[in-house]
Amino acid sequence: MKHSVQDMKKISNEVRKDIIRMTCAAGSGHPGGSLSSVEILVSLYFNVMKHDPKNIKWDERDRFILSKGHVCPVLYATLARRGYFPVDELLTLRKLGSRLQGHPHRLKLECLETSSGSLGQGLSIAAGMAIGLKMDHRNQRVYCLMGDGELQEGQIWEAAMSGAHYKLDNLCGIVDVNRLQIDGWTKDVMCLDPLKDKWEAFGWHAIEVDGHNIEQLLSAFGEAERTKGRPTVILANTVKGKGVSFMENKAEWHGKAPKKEEAEKALKELEAQACGCA
Amino acid sequence: MSSQISRKSGLNPDMKLAANIYDKVEKIPTRDGYGHGLVEMGKDNQRIVVLCADLSDSTRAQWFADKYPDRFIEVGISEQDMMGLAAGLAAVGKIPYVSTYGVFCTGRAWDQMRTTVAYGDFNVKIASAHGGVSVGADGATHQSLEEIALSRVLPNMKVVVPTDYWETKKATIESARIHGPMVIRFGREKVPVITTPETPFRFGKAETFRFGNDVAIFACGPMVYEALVAAKELEKRNIDARVINLHTIKPIDEEAIITAAKETGAIVTAEEHQVNAGFGSAIAEVVVEHYPVPMKRVGVLDRFGESGEPDQLMVEFNLKSTDIIKAVEDVLRRKKR
Numbered sequence: 001m002k003h004s005v006q007d008m009k010k011i012s013n014e015v016r017k018d019i020i021r022m023t024c025a026a027g028s029g030h031p032g033g034s035l036s037s038v039e040i041l042v043s044l045y046f047n048v049m050k051h052d053p054k055n056i057k058w059d060e061r062d063r064f065i066l067s068k069g070h071v072c073p074v075l076y077a078t079l080a081r082r083g084y085f086p087v088d089e090l091l092t093l094r095k096l097g098s099r100l101q102g103h104p105h106r107l108k109l110e111c112l113e114t115s116s117g118s119l120g121q122g123l124s125i126a127a128g129m130a131i132g133l134k135m136d137h138r139n140q141r142v143y144c145l146m147g148d149g150e151l152q153e154g155q156i157w158e159a160a161m162s163g164a165h166y167k168l169d170n171l172c173g174i175v176d177v178n179r180l181q182i183d184g185w186t187k188d189v190m191c192l193d194p195l196k197d198k199w200e201a202f203g204w205h206a207i208e209v210d211g212h213n214i215e216q217l218l219s220a221f222g223e224a225e226r227t228k229g230r231p232t233v234i235l236a237n238t239v240k241g242k243g244v245s246f247m248e249n250k251a252e253w254h255g256k257a258p259k260k261e262e263a264e265k266a267l268k269e270l271e272a273q274a275c276g277c278a
Numbered sequence: 279m280s281s282q283i284s285r286k287s288g289l290n291p292d293m294k295l296a297a298n299i300y301d302k303v304e305k306i307p308t309r310d311g312y313g314h315g316l317v318e319m320g321k322d323n324q325r326i327v328v329l330c331a332d333l334s335d336s337t338r339a340q341w342f343a344d345k346y347p348d349r350f351i352e353v354g355i356s357e358q359d360m361m362g363l364a365a366g367l368a369a370v371g372k373i374p375y376v377s378t379y380g381v382f383c384t385g386r387a388w389d390q391m392r393t394t395v396a397y398g399d400f401n402v403k404i405a406s407a408h409g410g411v412s413v414g415a416d417g418a419t420h421q422s423l424e425e426i427a428l429s430r431v432l433p434n435m436k437v438v439v440p441t442d443y444w445e446t447k448k449a450t451i452e453s454a455r456i457h458g459p460m461v462i463r464f465g466r467e468k469v470p471v472i473t474t475p476e477t478p479f480r481f482g483k484a485e486t487f488r489f490g491n492d493v494a495i496f497a498c499g500p501m502v503y504e505a506l507v508a509a510k511e512l513e514k515r516n517i518d519a520r521v522i523n524l525h526t527i528k529p530i531d532e533e534a535i536i537t538a539a540k541e542t543g544a545i546v547t548a549e550e551h552q553v554n555a556g557f558g559s560a561i562a563e564v565v566v567e568h569y570p571v572p573m574k575r576v577g578v579l580d581r582f583g584e585s586g587e588p589d590q591l592m593v594e595f596n597l598k599s600t601d602i603i604k605a606v607e608d609v610l611r612r613k614k615r
Contacts, residue, residue: 118393124359128366158359
């Protein structure tokens with residue numbers, strides 16, 4: 001079932017609140033990059049991808065690979081909201097015995113395609129899936145979410161070459177361009193610009209969108225699907241910590257959980273936004 | 279206990295070893311066994327895919343590529359990407375064989391092998407070519423001496439070091455039947471063919487190639503031949519050495535090791551690999567925990583390799599039958615009578 005944009009705005013707001021609640025309960029985790037990726041994940045799981053929460057290992061499903069594993073709170077929350085497991089389970093994040101590991105592990109949680117956490121490895125896995133699917137003339141698509149800081153890993157560019165070389169038009173990369181990494185602004189830590197030119201030089205079709213605008217994301221995913229003979233990358237310009245005023249554009253919220261009072265403040269702000277999107 | 283010990287001596291007939299081991303033994307590179315194994319499997323098993331990082335000829339992956347070009351994936355000089363591509367291929371039902379030198383797969387792409395392949399338990403087979411100093415003139419950068427250590431430390435990973443051409447072929451074919459990540463380590467140079475197509479290959483099982491109760495020599499790869507040569511020489515000195523081909527290093531055959539420790543009371547190990555954290559160390563871990571006996575490890579002693587002719591290097595790095603004999607003498611001196 002494809003959800004409407006209006007629905008997905010509401011769901012995005014719920015997912016944001018989940019991220020705050022679960023990282024607060026865990027006492028650690030990565031809210032910043034999770035909050036910036038919300039609309040990307042919600043668009044994929046509630047509209048773009050073919051998949052079935054009741055048939056997790058459905059052979060005909062599209063695949064989603066989270067390369068920047070540290071933002072698993074947004075993935076877990078999206079999966080829970082989509083019906084893969086109970087929303088209550090989100091509060092077990094990072095606790096001993098939980099299926100929701102601090103970085104995603106596919107052997108713990110069946111609806112995950114891969115395990116990740118060491119950056120730069122997801123696009124290769126996604127490309128491998130895309131090659132295998134093409135080999136068997138299957139038409140499922142593969143999506144891979146990367147962080148912009150993550151693009152500093154050399155393996156990403158090895159995979160970028162493979163994607164173009166093997167004309168993987170069933171592969172779509174998404175970069176959450178929130179311009180921040182642990183040590184500060186990406187431009188200061190290790191400059192990635194000109195990012196669109198880089199992907200195009202590597203033979204990819206690159207589309208730049210506002211990563212919080214669901215209409216733009218849906219349109220880009222559609223364009224990616226229609227683009228033949230080469231893979232597509234969607235450069236989603238986002239705000240790290242989006243939706244929580246004191247987290248927005250702050251590198252310090254990359255890997256720090258909100259304390260109880262901070263979480264309450266954040267949830268209040270998000271609740272106010274929820275009324276806005278109703 | 280002694281009444282239960284087998285009093286058999288000499289080569290184990292059940293192993294159906296080559297008749298000419300001690301007389302003009304045939305020599306074929308183990309990498310040829312990998313190439314032929316791939317080709318044989320590829321015929322009937324459409325799930326087999328082979329990846330290579332610009333070393334298709336020397337890893338023998340090219341032999342598969344020539345026959346089944348649609349299932350061969352050249353990735354260029356990018357081993358880290360290759361490991362991930364293989365995991366992705368495994369995720370959609372393929373059985374991928376990653377082919378490159380040991381230094382590049384188990385070394386350069388170690389984190390990819392750890393996080394993507396082993397942690398994710400993807401059905402990726404890692405063909406770790408050019409193991410050991412016998413790589414020769416290329417020198418230390420291309421002589422991999424750490425693969426056993428780097429791979430056996432990873433949960434979910436399986437590690438096999440076949441002894442010769444036939445065993446490498448069998449191990450390659452068998453690996454497709456076993457789910458999960460596996461490293462198969464083999465070499466570049468021609469090495470003695472001591473087994474035959476009829477020799478059993480049982481994954482995870484140590485095979486006694488020669489009976490004997492004075493000392494047990496565990497070996498893998500080309501060192502099994504050296505161990506057999508050493509045993510024949512020791513026979514002249516009235517020392518009856520048991521020679522065990524321990525091709526599967528993980529999961530290790532603990533029972534065979536403990537039995538050998540109990541029955542012989544002295545163990546020598548032989549590997550063309552660093553002794554630190556390698557094959558001998560894996561055996562020592564079992565021995566010290568279950569049945570400590572005097573032990574000596576033959577292998578590369580905390581040095582990098584260097585350029586030279588393979589035969590010269592095997593001598594230079596103390597990897598010959600004569601080195602095994604010295605090690606046997608050492609453990610027998612320490613053995614409790």
